[in-house]
Amino acid sequence: MSPGTILVTGGAGYVGSHFVARLDDDGQRYVVLDNLSRGCAEFAPRGRLVTADIADETLVERLCREEGVDVAVHFAAYAYVGESVSEPQRYYENNVVNTIALLRALRRAGVGNIVFSSSCATYGEPPSGESIVESTLQQPVNPYGRSKLMVEQILADYEAAYGLRSIALRYFNAAGASERHALYEQHDPETHLIPLAIDAALGSRSLEVYGNDYPTPDGTCVRDYIHVDDLADAHVRAVDRLRRGGDPLRANLGIGRGASVLEVIAAVEAAAGASVRYRFGPRRSGDPPALVANPQLAQRELGWQPRYRKLDDIVRTALLGYRRAHG
Ligand SMILES: NC(=O)c1ccc[n+]([C@@H]2O[C@H](COP(=O)([O-])OP(=O)(O)OC[C@H]3O[C@@H](n4cnc5c(N)ncnc54)[C@H](O)[C@@H]3O)[C@@H](O)[C@H]2O)c1
Incomplete structure (x- = not known):
């Protein structure tokens, strides 16, 4: 059976649009659901974008039935840490309550898989x-x-019960941007x-x-x-795993090596051929000194290996994206 x-919820956003471009390259069938509260309509191929909220249960159920959806890949969320501190209600409503509506x-539509x-x-x-x-x-x-941890827990409970x-x-x-597709990182405000x-x-x-002073x-x-x-x-590998009936998984995605802020600045200066204007300010609360993934589980379980292993290469593609965004 084919x-x-x-x-693809949130497929007009930064990460989701890169996933959608990959689905196009692979010739996979998909439909994008995005309310364009963030993200960019031009990032979703014409005719494949349904502009609606994940909380619109009637629409989502009908869309899934009409399109024959068998897997949801759920990117849609608000994703600014600082904003979540000043406006927690928006975050819990969109990231948790609206996700429950989506689920x-x-x-109801009989979709049995979600990434x-x-x-x-x-x-933390x-x-x-x-x-x-x-x-x-x-x-x-x-x-x-x-909000992200709550959804992980909800998904585990739904898995066990339903x-x-x-x-x-x-x-x-x-980080970075596609080398082949007209995509780029765009967040407003940009915090990355x-x-x-x-x-x-x-x-x-x-x-x-x-x-x-970390x-x-x-x-x-x-x-x-x-x-x-x-x-x-x-994500492509995760979808395949679910379709083949593989086990559920919680997995880190990183390259397994860290880069400091000053190393990023040096990489940007080398790629851009210009110096970065910066100054040191105080620490931000809730910023741990280092966050580095051990990605071995994803490598083993999904057969996944990051292709971009050097910061310089990632920054070079980010610069491509920046130039696309700024003409
Ligand atoms: N960018 C990162 O470094 C990073 C790191 C870890 C996790 N994530 C997660 O990855 C996902 C994508 O992040 P991103 O950087 O691409 O963000 P983004 O803001 O660029 O994309 C999110 C998209 O979801 C859409 N959306 C939000 N709420 C919606 C709703 N209720 N209904 C329909 N569409 C809605 C927005 O319009 C936007 O297009 C998010 O869930 C984020 O929490 C991102």
């Missing part, structure tokens, strides 16, 4: 010095991370380091580096940057 259609519609965008934010501030494995205690320190099979992929720091550093090299902004080699925070196309590849 596979059904993939429902209800999926169940969920989780986050390293579910780990893990003990420093070690890379993070999936069994590391999940103790999120902000509403965004808590047989809705799920894979939650815990991304570390998504690489696009901010590029803008501080080529645009008008300057960059504030939060803290230079217990890391150069005193700045260390993060694990994973290319969006490598995230897309992991």
Whole structure:
């Protein structure tokens, strides 16, 4: 039997649009559901975007039946840590309550599989010095991370009670842009380091580096940057696993190596051929010194290997994306 259609929620966003481009390359059937509260309509191929909210249960149920959806890949969410602290209600409503509505519609339509965008934010501030494995205690320190952990828990309960099979992929720091498709990272406001550093090299902004007294080699925070196309590849493999009847999974997606803020700045300066205007500011609360994935479980269970292993390569593609976005 040929596979059904993939429902991609949030497919007009940064990570979701890269997954959609990969589905196009592979010739897979999909439909994008995005309310365009964030994200970009042009990122979703014409005719494949349904502009609606995941909470519209009637529409989602009908869409799934009409399109023959067999798997949902659920990117749609709000994803700014700072905003989640000042507006927790919006985060719990959109990321948790609206996800429950989506799950209800999926169940009614008989969709039995879901891949969920989780986050390293579910780990909170893990003990420093070690890379993070999936069994590391999940103790999120902000509403965004808590909303992601709640959905992971809801999915586990739905799996046990209703047989809705799920894979939650815990991304570390998504970065870069497609080398072939006209996509790029766009968040408003932008909070991610690489696009901010590029803008501080080529645009008008300057960059504030939060803290230079962390217990890391150069005193700045260390993060694990994973290319969006490598995230897309992991999602394709997760969909295949569910379709083949494989077991549920919770897995980290990172390259397994960290880069400090100063290393990112140096990589951006080398790629852009311009210096990054930055200054040191105080630490931000809730920023752990280092967050580095141990990605072995995803490698073993999904047969996944990140192709972009060097920060310089990731930054080079981010610069391509920046140039696309800024003409
Ligand atoms: N970018 C990262 O570094 C990162 C890291 C870990 C996890 N994640 C998760 O990955 C997912 C995608 O992140 P992103 O960076 O692409 O974000 P994004 O904001 O670019 O994309 C999210 C998309 O979801 C849509 N959306 C939001 N609420 C919706 C709703 N109720 N109904 C329909 N559409 C809705 C938005 O319009 C947007 O297009 C999110 O779930 C995020 O929490 C991202």
